[in-house]
Amino acid sequence: xxxxxxxxxxLLKFKTELIQEIKQAIKSEDVQPKQWLRSSEVRDLLKISxxxxxxxxxxxxxxxxxxxxxFYYAYSDIVQLLGEIGNS
Numbered sequence: 835x836x837x838x839x840x841x842x843x844x845l846l847k848f849k850t851e852l853i854q855e856i857k858q859a860i861k862s863e864d865v866q867p868k869q870w871l872r873s874s875e876v877r878d879l880l881k882i883s884x885x886x887x888x889x890x891x892x893x894x895x896x897x898x899x900x901x902x903x904x905f906y907y908a909y910s911d912i913v914q915l916l917g918e919i920g921n922s
Contacts, residue, residue, distance in 0.1 A: 856880075857916060870899075870906045879912065890915075 840848075860879065871879070876896075877887055890896040891905070896915055899906045 853916065853919060860913065860916070869909055871909055871912070873905045873907070876907050876912060 868875075873884065873887060876882075877884060880887075887896070891898055896907060897911050899908075
């Protein structure tokens with residue numbers, strides 16, 4: 835088994851490429867995205883667990899609306915979050 839050591843620059847390049855691929859996937863999935871997404875749709879879109887999504891809510895990183903027992907997230911907020919991650 836061969837071990838490879840990655841530099842900080844290589845990791846930053848990977849991060850940038852990954853974010854660009856996620857943005858492209860979001861753009862190509864829906865020409866007219868829904869304005870509001872349910873938790874399961876957000877988890878599938880961002881490929882995160884329900885615990886991670888809950889942490890984003892608790893920390894105030896991702897805004898939401900709760901109707902009955904269902905959490906809804908604005909599609910525009912998710913795109914904005916991805917943009918902030920890409921610029922950090």
